[in-house]
Amino acid sequence: MSISGTTRSDETSVAGHYDALDRFYREIWGEHVHHGLWTTGEESVAQATRAMIDLVADWAALPSRATVADAGCGYGGTSRVLAADHGCDVTGFTLxxxxxxxxxxxxxxxxxxxRSWLDNGLPDGGCDAVVAIESLSHMVDKRLAFAQAARVLRPRGRLVLVDWLSCDRPSATQTRLLLGPIAREGRLPSLCTLGEYEALAAGAGLRVLHTEDFRDRAPHRTWSIVGRRLARRLATDAPARRFLLGSANPDRAFALSLARIPLALRTGTLRLAMVVAERPA
Ligand SMILES: C[S@@+](CC[C@H](N)C(=O)[O-])C[C@H]1O[C@@H](n2cnc3c(N)ncnc32)[C@H](O)[C@@H]1O
Structure with missing residues (x-):
């Protein structure tokens, strides 16, 4: 069962969100706008963030000089790692x-x-891999997002996606207090379950090779770090405080998600998971 966000969550509003909050995303998140993965708990944020990219790159099974599409590339942090450390030829798409x-x-x-991933203009069968880290949940037409991946992949090419997902059967309270507001505040038109993503991949003609739920890798830690950085910024920078918390900022409510998201992750209401799928030979 997918959870629908009820405010405007079309591409214009996603683009507006990231454009308006550009400086804050860069200053508070840095060049990687995604969760980190912790194993020992001793890792730095940079190491935890890099662990996510390394895992995605491993599962992408990249041949040498691979052609890769980064669907929803943000500031291009993952694209640059794939180009620099794996010799890939990467095209990143962002709104x-x-x-x-x-x-x-x-x-x-x-x-x-x-340019939208849903209309990416890439040739058929030209990509060795498509990676999509925490971007599909922003896309209105998820069926088309998977279909585009299947279209641009060569036979045996892989889609590796990491995304925010709903738990399987959220209660009315989980939906009202956590998933619904998170979707609205985060400009997510819908939050699917892992099973729905598997079905969408299969529906697009891809074979699901692997799925992984990251609940044991402490992704909620990312939010404590982001929350601390933001609190420091708000305490010391009056113009930033006026901009972020002012009533003219349509993304003001997103600040509330800073509390909701870690709670939703810790309780298993919101899941962060990876899906690896292959275009059959
Ligand atoms: C949470 S950020 C993740 C960015 C990047 N993958 C990373 O890990 O740093 C979400 C990204 O998805 C992009 N996005 C959302 N919907 C998109 C679409 N339909 N086409 C292309 N990019 C999209 C946004 O522009 C933004 O760059």
Whole structure:
């Protein structure tokens, strides 16, 4: 059962969210706008974030000089790692002009397009891998998002996605207090279950090879770190405080999600999981 966000969650509103909050995302999240994965609990944020990218790259089974599409590339953090450390030829797609401009300024090899993944313009069968880290939940038409991955992959090419998902049968309270507001505040048109993503992948003609729920890798830690950074910023920067918390900011409610999301992750209401699927030969 997917949870629907009820405010505007179309591409214009997703782009507006990331463009408006560009400076804060960069200052508070850095170049990687995704969760980290902890194993020992001793890892730094940079190590935990990198663990996620390394896991995605491992599962992508990249051949040498692989052609990769990064669907929802943010500031291009993952794209640059794939280009620099794996020799990949990467094209990143984001809806945010601010993100693409910053990413282009960093160089490092990848190309970036301000263009929807749902209409990506890539040729059929040209990609060895498609990676999508925490971006599909923003997309209105998830069926089309999987269909685009299946279309651009070569036979045996892999889709590796990590995303925010709903637990299987959320109660009315879980939906009202956590999943519904998280979807609305985070510009997520819908939150699917892992089973729904598996079915969407299969429906697009992909074979699901692996799924992994990251609940044992403490992804909620990311939010304590983000929350501390944001609190420091709000305490010391009056213009930032006025902008972020002012009534003119349509994303003001997103601040509430800073409390909701870790709670939802810790209780298993919201899940962070990976799906690896292959285009059959
Ligand atoms: C949470 S950020 C993740 C960014 C990046 N994958 C990372 O891990 O740093 C979500 C990204 O998905 C992008 N996005 C959402 N919907 C998209 C769409 N339909 N087409 C392309 N990008 C999209 C946003 O522009 C944003 O860059």
């Amino acid at each position: 945010s002009a601010a993100q693409a401009e910053w990413a282009c300024g960093r160089g490092g090899g990848p190309r970036y397009e301000v």
